[in-house]
Amino acid sequence: MKVRKAVIPAAGFGTRFLPATKAVPKEMLPIVDTPAIQYIAEEAAAAGIEDLLIITSRGKDAIINHFDSAFELETVLERGGKTEMLKASKNVSKGLNICFVRQNEQKGLGHAVLCAKNFVGNEPFAVMLGDDIVTGEKPCIGQLMEQYEKCSSTVLGVQRVGKENVSKYGIVDCEEDNGRLHKVKGMVEKPQISDAPSDVAILGRYVITPAVFDCLEKTQKGAGGEIQLTDALVMLAERENVYAYEFEGKRYDTGDKLGFLRATVEFALAREDLGNGFREYLKSLDL
Numbered sequence: 001m002k003v004r005k006a007v008i009p010a011a012g013f014g015t016r017f018l019p020a021t022k023a024v025p026k027e028m029l030p031i032v033d034t035p036a037i038q039y040i041a042e043e044a045a046a047a048g049i050e051d052l053l054i055i056t057s058r059g060k061d062a063i064i065n066h067f068d069s070a071f072e073l074e075t076v077l078e079r080g081g082k083t084e085m086l087k088a089s090k091n092v093s094k095g096l097n098i099c100f101v102r103q104n105e106q107k108g109l110g111h112a113v114l115c116a117k118n119f120v121g122n123e124p125f126a127v128m129l130g131d132d133i134v135t136g137e138k139p140c141i142g143q144l145m146e147q148y149e150k151c152s153s154t155v156l157g158v159q160r161v162g163k164e165n166v167s168k169y170g171i172v173d174c175e176e177d178n179g180r181l182h183k184v185k186g187m188v189e190k191p192q193i194s195d196a197p198s199d200v201a202i203l204g205r206y207v208i209t210p211a212v213f214d215c216l217e218k219t220q221k222g223a224g225g226e227i228q229l230t231d232a233l234v235m236l237a238e239r240e241n242v243y244a245y246e247f248e249g250k251r252y253d254t255g256d257k258l259g260f261l262r263a264t265v266e267f268a269l270a271r272e273d274l275g276n277g278f279r280e281y282l283k284s285l286d287l
C-alpha cells in the first residue's frame with residue numbers, strides 16, 4: 001500500500017529555546033526566513049505525501065495561521081503588485097491537504113502520535129519530527145517510503161551519531177549486513193552510553209504500520225516519565241518486522257541551539273540571494 005499520510009507532532013513546549021518559545025511555537029522559529037516546520041511540510045510534499053496532520057497544543061495557533069491563507073495581507077500584496085512576496089505567503093502548504101488536532105495533555109511523543117489514530121485509519125503513515133531537518137538530493141521521508149514499498153513493514157530513518165551522543169536519541173539494535181536496510185532486533189530510548197546497543201540513532205523520520213496504535217495504547221510511561229514512541233515500536237517489533245534504513249542526506253538537529261545555528265549559517269550560505277554577501281561577511285570576522 002502506498003504511503004499517503006504524514007504526521008508532524010508539534011505539541012511540545014520547546015523549553016530548550018526559552019525565552020523565544022514563551023509566546024512563539026518553537027516550530028515557527030525561522031531558519032533564515034522560513035519557519036522550521038515549513039521545511040518539514042516541503043519535504044513531505046516533495047515525497048508525494050497528500051494528507052498531513054499537525055499535532056499542536058494550546059498556545060500554538062501560529063502554526064495553524066501559518067498554513068492558512070492570509071486574506072488581508074495577500075490582498076494588499078496583490079494590489080501592490082508584490083508578486084514574489086505574494087508567492088511566499090501563498091505557497092506554504094505546497095498542495096498538501098493539512099489538518100490539525102490538539103494534544104490536550106503533554107504526555108510525550110508516543111501519546112502525540114496516538115492522537116493521529118483516527119486521521120491515519122488503517123494505512124501505513126509517515127511521522128516527521130520538527131526538530132530534525134534533513135537536506136539532500138532525495139527527500140528523507142521519500143527514501144523511507146520507497147523502502148516501505150519493498151518490505152511492507154515499519155521503516156525507521158537512522159544514522160550513526162557517535163557513542164558520545166547516544167543518550168539524546170532512540171538507539172537501535174539491528175542485524176549487521178552490507179546494505180542500508182537492517183532488520184531491527186531492539187530499541188532503547190535515550191540510553192546511557194554503557195547501556196546503548198549501538199550508536200545507530202532514530203533521527204526523526206519514520207514510516208509506521210497502523211498496528212502501532214494498539215501498541216501505543218498499551219505503552220506505559222518510559223524515559224523522562226513520558227509515553228515514548230520508541231517503546232511502542234519495541235512492542236511492534238515483537239509482533240511484526242521492523243527495519244532501520246540508513247538514509248542519505250545531512251541532518252540538522254534544530255532542537256539544539258548549536259544545531260539551529262549550524263542550519264541557519266549553512267542554509268543562508270546556500271541561498272542564491274544571500275549566500276555571497278553572507279560568505280563575505282563571515283570571512284571578514286576575526287575568528
Ligand code: G1P
Nearest residue numbers: 109129132169170202203204230
Ligand atoms: C525524539 C525521539 C527519539 C529520537 C529523536 C530524534 O526525541 O523520542 O527516539 O531519536 O526524537 O530527534 P526528542 O528529541 O524529541 O527528545
